[in-house]
Structures are given as C-alpha cells and as structure tokens.
Amino acid sequence: MEEMHQVAIAAKDPASGRQFSSQVSILSAMELIWNLCEILFIEVAPAGPLLLHLLDWVRLHVCEVDSLSADVLGSENPSKHESFWNLVTVLVLQGRLDEARQMLSREADASPTSAGMCRILGDLMRTMPVLSPGNTQTLTELELKWQHWHEECERHLQDGTFASSPHLESLCKIMLGDEAALLEQKKLLSNWYHFLVTRLLYSHPTVKPMDLYFYAQSSLDLFLGGESSPEPLDNILMAAFEFDIHQVIKECSIALSNWWFVAHLTDLLDHCKLLQSHNLYFGSNMREFLLLEYASGLFAHHSLWQLGVDYFDYCPELGRVSLELHIERIPLSTEQKALKVLRVCEQRQMTEQVRSICKILAMKAVRNNRLGSALSWSIRAKDAAFATLVSDRFLRDYCERGCFSDLDLIDNLGPAMMLSDRLTFLGKYREFHRLYGEKRFVDAASLLLSLMTSQIAPRSFWMTLLTDALPLLEQKQVIFSAEQTYELMRCLEDLTSGKPVCGEPDPQRLQDDDVETTKVEMLRLALARNLARSIIKEGSLEGS
C-alpha cells in the first residue's frame, strides 16, 4: 500500500493518479474495518483493554501526525514552528502524552514565561492513570484514580492556571474530555471515530464494549453536526460498534464492488466460530456463498484463476462442482496453460474434465493436421476411440507418403501403446521398421508375421505388410523359416480369396487390379522361392 501511495503521488497524469489514490483509499478503508473487527469480534477486548486497543487502532490509521512531527522537529526552532501547537494537540488527542510532554518541555525551554504552566500541564500528563498491560490493578481502582486525576485537572482549569495561554488551556480542556474543546479540533481529528476514541479516553476510559455503540452514535452525530450524512464507511464502522456482524458484512458487500474483502472477513469470522454465536444460523452457508462468489470472479482472469482453484477447494459443499464447471471453460491459449489446467484436474481426480480438455485439444490438433500432438492428447485423455482414429490417420499417411511423421512420439509410446489395438499396431509396425533398419532381419520378420497372425493389423493393411515382407524374402540368406513362409502364404490366400467380383469393372479399377495382380504374383513367386530355400536349409545338416 505504501508503494501504491508513492506511485499515486508520482503519477504522471491525473487520471492514473486518481486511480491509484482511490485504490489506496479503498485499501486503507478495508484495513480500518478489518482491524476494528479484529478488536471487537476476535479479541473481544473487555472494558479497560478495549480502550487501549481502540487507541492503537486510531494511531495506526490516522497517521498524519508522523509527517507533522517530522516537519516540526526537523525545523530549526520547533517550538516556534507554525504547526507546533497543532502537533502537540494531535499528540494529546491520540493519547500520546509522553511525546506531548516532551514537546511542552521544549516550549518551556524556549519561552520561560510559560515554563511554569508547561511544567504543570506536563505533570498532569504524566500522572494520568492508564491501564497498562500486566498491571494488576482492577478496573475500580483505575476508575477511582482516574476520577481523582480528573478532578485535579478540573481544579487547575477553574483556578485559571493556564489562563494566560489559550493553547495550554485548550489542551487541558481536551484532557478533561470537554466535548466543545474536542469539536474545535475537528480538523485535527479528521474523522468521527478519532473523535469517539479521544472522547472515550478522556471521559470514559473504562468504557464497556456494550456501551460503545451509544458513544459511537453520539460521536458521529456530534462530529457531523448535521452538515453531512454518514458515508458507507461510517455505516460499516457503526455496525461494528453495534457488534452486528451481519450488518457489517452486508454493508461491506454493498459498498465494495468486489467480494474479496467480505469473503475473507466472513471466512475469518467463521473460523473463529463467531458466525454461529452471533445467531447467524446460516453462517457457514454465507461464508461459502461469499467464497464461491469471490472465486468465480477470479476465474474470469487469465492468470488469477489459479488462486480461484484454491478458494474452491475450501468450499465444502459446492466448491468441487463449481470448480469442475469453471475449469473446463478456461481458454487454453497455450500448451503451458493447458498443462497447468490438466494438472489441477488430475490432482483432484477430475477425470471427466481431464478427458474433456484433452479431447478438445486432440480435436484441435487433428483439425490442424498435427497428428503427433493429437495422439499424445488422446493418450492422456485415455480416449481409445480417438487414439484409434489418429493411428489410422498415421497409417494412411504412411501409405501415401511412405514415411512416418512424429517418429519420436511413436517410438516412445511405451505402455500407452496398449490404449487401443490400432495404436498398438502402429507402435509395433514402427518397431518393425526400426528392426529392419538395424538389420535385425530375423526379429523383424517374426514381428511382421506376428502382426498379421495376431489380428492386430487391420485387414486393409495386410497388403502393405506383405509388400514389406518382400525385401525380407528376397534376401540372400533365408530369413523366414518354412513354417513362417506357410503362414505368409496362408495370409496371402486369405487376402486374395476374399476379393469379390462386383459389377462392371471400370478402367481405373482394372488398372488397380492390374497393379494388385502383379503384386500378388510377385509375392507368390517370392514366397515360393523362399519356401524352397528354407526347406532345403532346414533339411540340410549344417543348417538348423
């Protein structure tokens, strides 16, 4: 917030300067409310400490005094500084009597005429009874002492001790809790809750929590003096002083356009089990409601959605299903983002969402002809049908172009190969090519054969497989055994016998048939030759 303040001041153009300033205002207002709620609802400070907490609260949030102090003390002659008395007054208003005394002693040094009065006032300041933490005195003792001190101040005022110095006299009046004197300092007080706390400090230091509201209301009225009406912030603070949590949350929701603050405040109060005790039986529902609203809002942002995920996790009833609905809709502009989204889903066992997202990506890849990408997404989606489809496309590509695309992917399928038969075939077929390339012909041969006999290979592909077998058959050495050759021949017969003769053959078909017939003849020849050679080889003594 400090930074934003600096930026606001340094802003080049008024528009953004205004924007930053308003941000700062909103954040400081939120902090103000939050701290007050902490004091009243969570700490539940009793009479006595209550005032001390409220004093701290005011000191924290009305902080012009620091800059003022720096100004005055930094000057050559502090006590002659034009804001000197303002500073002293503010210090008194905030109950910082030690510092005020120090200021007064400077004044005493500087002007001997008023030294005596300053000393007396300083003494009064020093002797004001305060409840210090760890002090064992009871409230009644404190009250008694305070009453005596109050009377002493009163006496000094009556005697006219400070009559010759209007400043000192008004300070004394303030310390007596004189409302008129306090109201004169409206500008220094700057807001009604400061007025309230100062008033309480100097007139009812042992105020009980339940009486706070009464004083708050009158302070607000006196301060505003009928000139202006309460702002939303005032309403919120007033509701807090009334200990009406529900009202606080409601007013905050209305005033702030954003669920962040109320969601977190309600969550905190719920954790402190305060929502129930304050008779809000719908307490935890409201907490979840607000958290869901906030998280939903986050999902609209291109990167803050990740925070939203965590918030949904903490909503026991509707968090999961809300997350499921939202996470599917995140636009997957980059692969990185897609992977992030998928990780979130997988961590939460949202299998349907994983499947759906992967399917969307796979489909996109197929449409863009990026088969490798499509395949990897369908594997991740465990979508067997789609994997089959993509594998078919791969094989078709191979048939047309004679080579594979995305070899890396196919080579490294691993156990994912088992997802679909077609995919397994694709993987194995690629393996066959690899073996062939490594000249491990015997292995390649048996793999090829197993591909056909195990029915993994689609029938449409058999011709290609058999054609692939040709070079193996033509090798100098005998690769296929007799047994294997018989198998191959059987496959060939299976394939060719299944061809129906239908209708009028057109020229294209005749041509195709020609090519087919040639191929088949070549195969038959090669197979026969191989058979012969293998029989001989197996039959002779050296070979085995």
Place this chain on the structure above:
Amino acid sequence: MFVARSIAADHKDLIHDVSFDFHGRRMATCSSDQSVKVWDKSESGDWHCTASWKTHSGSVWRVTWAHPEFGQVLASCSFDRTAAVWEEIVGESNDKLRGQSHWVKRTTLVDSRTSVTDVKFAPKHMGLMLATCSADGIVRVYEAPDVMNLSQWSLQHEISCKLSCSCISWNPSSSRAHPPMIAVGSDDSSPNAMAKAQIFEYNENTRKYAKAETLMTVTDPVHDIAFAPNLGRSFHILAIATKDVRIFTLKPVRKELTSSGGPTKFEIHIVAQFDNHNSQVWRVSWNITGTVLASSGDDGCVRLWKANYMDNWKCTGILKGNGSPVSGSSQQGSSNPPLGSNVPNLQNSLNGSSAGRYFFPPLDSPRAGSRWSSYAQLLPPPPPPLVEHSCDADTANLQYPHPRRRSLSRPLNPLPENEGV
C-alpha cells in the same frame, strides 16, 4: 461495475442472435441479411470478424456453437425452413495471416415445412446431437453417429408440440439421475392456445421423447427458454422470457409415486417473476454455474438476476443496450429501442437482444465486481454509472453488491467505487 463496448458488426439488416462459444473467445452473429459472421477475440481483447458468409436464403434466426470436443462447429436455422451445420476448415497460411477462416456447410436439415425458429446442440455427454423447432410445432432431434463425419446426420425423433414453437432448451445436466430433457416454448398467438411452455423427457423404455410437463401458468407468448446449469441440485431451474422474466424450479417427484415407465412428474414452483423490463422480454441466458440470469427486453435493457444464499432472487444490475446510464427510477417501456449512434448499421433488433454489444459471454458473465472492475482498470476511467441501484430495497437479506457512485473528497477513508481486486 459494468462497461459496455460496441462492435461495428456490419450486418446489413437486423441481428437476431448472438452466440458465444464454449470458452468465450469466439462469437457468432446471424442476421436477416441471411449471413452469419464469426468473431474472434484477440489477446488484447478486441473482436475481429474472421468469417462472414451467406448461410441461408432467408433471415437467419439463431446460431449456436457445438461443444469444442467436436471441433469448431456451428449450427444455424432460418426462415427458409432449413437448419444447417457448419464446420471451420483450417485455412491456407496466407488466410491465417489475413486473419480469415473458412466455414463449409456439412449438412442441411430440410425436414421442416415451416420456418425453423431455434436450433440447439444437446449436452456433450449425449454425443453430437441437435434439436430444431419450427413454426409448425414440431421439434426434431438429429444425431451424427460419427463425430468425424459431420455430413451424416439422421433424424432420430420428431416431437409434436401442437403449438408453433419459438425456442428450445436442452437440460445441460449430465447427471445419470435423470434422462435427457428438452424445454420448448411457443409464441403461438392463436386465442385457443393455452400453456406455452412444455417439457419433454426421453424415455429409456419406449426410446422416445414424451411430454412430461406443461407449465400451465405460462399463457403469454414465450420468446426464449433456458435451463440453468446444474450444480448438483436434485431439481431443475428453468428461465422463461415472456411478457416478463420468470424462473421456475422443477422438482422430480419420486418415481415410486408415479406410474412406473411413464415420464417423470415434476413439482413446479415459480420462484421469481419480474416485470421490471415493463415490456416483452426476448432473451434469457444463464452464466456458467447457473447462479446469474441475464434477460433482455424491449426496453432496451439487459438485467441481471441473482439469488442470494437464502434463495431469494433479486435484480443485481441493469445494462442499457447502448451503454448510456440508466436514469433514476422510472423505466419507460420504450417502443423505440435506442439506436447506437456509433454503430450505424445496427439497430437494436426487434427481439431486444443487445445486438452487437457485449451480450452475455460465458466467461464474462457478470459476477460481482471483480471481473468487471478489472475491465475498469484496463479501459480509461469508466463513464458515469451504468448500474442502477438495486431494484428492491430488502434489508432483511444479504444484498448482492451493487456499487454506488459517490463523489467523495476525504482523503484516506472514503469508499469510492470498486476498482478493487
């Protein structure tokens, strides 16, 4: 806090429908100029028209996107008695550079004898399926058994509604607890016609759609109908755009109490009825989670409705079609919806949909504050408030936040608008 942006659509006639895709990054518009335009949202948030083509030989009434699991697919329906399915073809590289894409027609559905008034894809768990409804009162359900082949669609069901249909909605719930449901609305103006909203449910045994319920209280012409997404509720929520905005809940009555094998019986309750538009309400649309409903009306406004955690529905925002602020309390039922002055070829079409404006994109669905206030940060300081105060001052329940603009001068403590995350 809402900000309106207008887009010069360049349609040569009234725009009848606007539809966002699943992710909210693409938009399709259709018009009486017989064409459909597809718009893409760039990284910077601007919308560019990437395709524009003639789709029918009559006014195109509705256009809708299929789930992206099926690819980039659109369906349109028209006065020319047909519905069509379109698929985007990945273009040549120079097309991509120019930012253009091509859509090809995959199939034309010609079974209707009258104007086809609505077309909607079924939820994705039902496969690639769509329903059309026509002025002749028949709802037709088509299916494409092979999702990779969009040219093969078969007519699976013809459901007779006996009244001229104007709109349909599939129940998006994928729960196995209930069978597929279609809600059909009718704008039949003949005096005899009574209930104008019906619910049809698929029966596993007869393998047909049968009428499950008729909403007897809806007697005025229905312009739009929409099931809300289901967050795991056991009951359904249905919104209807008629002479006012109505929200119904449908609670399935336990099966044992009804004759087994028949359609489910529902307990129907109306949970909200709003006449704030003070005129015909033309469209209703839900956000992703079914928690916010948007409605548009002949008063040129879009209103947002939300239920608080006590399930009381309230108006949580009003947007004026041309982006101007909504004045005080009186809402004139304007018969002349305001024209967008900076969008010369557009008129606020008769059905009141905020033509060419930010209608109701799924991701941008107005949830409280933060989404829109992030807009306020991106754009120059927002114009004077577009959002009116809440319509009902009910202090008993938690209000949905509606930011009020105040001019505040005190430095540290005022609470001006939003702009917060």
